Amino acid sequence: MSGWVGLLVLVAASLGLLWALSVRGPMMHLSVAALLFGSAGYAFLGQPELPSSPRSAEQRQPPIP
Numbered sequence: 001m002s003g004w005v006g007l008l009v010l011v012a013a014s015l016g017l018l019w020a021l022s023v024r025g026p027m028m029h030l031s032v033a034a035l036l037f038g039s040a041g042y043a044f045l046g047q048p049e050l051p052s053s054p055r056s057a058e059q060r061q062p063p064i065p
Contacts, residue, residue: 003042007039007042007043011035011039014031014035015032015035018031
């Protein structure tokens with residue numbers, strides 16, 4: 001759940017910064033589309049609601065064989 005909150009905070013901050021920098025018109029539309037596209041990719045592929053699964057020390061491969 002915290003992944004969604006972080007994503008919403010980043011999108012809101014990005015939109016606020018774009019508005020403060022007086023980005024308007026087609027450039028604002030393009031920026032919003034890019035933010036939505038990235039958010040959709042995070043939601044569909046990232047699966048933020050799944051917990052992480054760290055490996056135990058026995059399962060880890062050494063970095064240099």
